[in-house]
Amino acid sequence: MTEQEKQETLDFLNNWGNGLLAKNLGILFTQLTEDSLSATMPVTEKVHQPFGIMHGGASCVLAETLGSCLSNVFLDTEKFYAVGTNINSNHLRSISKGTVTGTAKFIRKGKTVHVSEIKIRNEKGELINYTTMTNNVIAK
Template sequence: MKDQTKEEILMFLNNWGEGVTLAKTLEIQFTDIDLENETLTATMPVQPKVHQPFGILHGGASCVLAETLGSSLSNFFIDGEKYYGVGTNINSNHLRSKKDGIVTATARFIRKGKSMHVSEMEIRDEKGVLINHTTMTNTIIRK
């Protein structure tokens, strides 16, 4: 897959999985992948279906966005014929509230080992203000 164009890779990621997935339900859209720097970016609209009762972005929705990116990052940068990466730990800090608009998240590796990946995801609003910072561990398992 790394031989495909950026557009082809993003199309694959945006259509990954059969049927309706949680990422599709929350309208998470992969928007950029940087193969050289090994980063992945996606957006998610902030609307009532991702609100908590106070009318602001639910922390769980932020975690879903972060975990979707972190898991996809790991699984893209391993040999998918032999391995798959599964989330084993997530730590999410909700730093600011958000009522509406779009959030953009970028994932990057902190450590990319053979059996474990640790990544960080930053979720920002339209002005670039940090809304959430998440770290995630994926264990790389042989199929």
């Protein structure tokens, strides 16, 4: 994938699904490599739980958004699409403000199943969430 193709893909992802959950949480795709996809999400009161820290569900939304998009970016979308079938998320550290960055990488990229790991870090680079996700690849 050329640098121009990577940028076009990031632009597509950042303009896809206006009004949907990922957009409402401010998720912004920032980097695409041959086997990974990264995005940021602001940590504001919008994603807090009652104790004033980021809700675990917000971490899961970022992780699942990255894992799903990673799979679909590397498929022939004229013939296939990928959907999440399992997510396992470990909340390791809390955060109340700032920006988190998530990066999804393939553990296995098979013909019918993709498994990815998603690491979400705070601005200091500390791991706050570790997620694994399974996607089934389905023929259209």
